[in-house]
Amino acid sequence: MEMTCPDARVLVPAYLDGELSEARSSLLRKHLLDCHSCRTGAQDGKNLKRWFSAAREHAEAAPLATPSGFAARVARRAFAGDRGQLAPLAATSLEIEAVERERASDSTRKEGKLLRFVLAATAVAAAVALLLALAGGLKGRDVGSSMSADDRALPPAKQVIEELERLNAQGAGAQQPTGGQAAGGQ
């Protein structure tokens, strides 16, 4: 008895799931061999089924799957951003370019931040020096020389902090007559 196309199509999903009896499976296979349109439909179903099971397996294996290489790129970028001088390993030239570009803009941001900090610290140092001058701890000329730091290249933050600490120490010992000697720079 020949299987009809509607019968075959109804049975195809169960056949793909392996749920048909051997007798029905062989009838269906026979129909699929003879009938091109049902065969095509079954193949589509097979592809779909394969796609679904692959997607399901993938979702189970990696629920939060990211594009391949994404984590490596992020790690490389963070590494390059943090260390600056280390070249990314095994990256394509495009990736290197992207990393370099990002690193450049990142360091520009950092320099901007540092510059703002240095300016703020310099302003604080100048204010402290001015206060000390008003308190009579320093001569006017010394304040002028410390202000002239603006004409030179901005000092590194560490130097500014050291200067602040020196000024604080001077402030603590402002009553001592030897207050002017710090400006001499032993």
Ligand SMILES: [Zn+2]
């Ligand atoms: Zn058919």
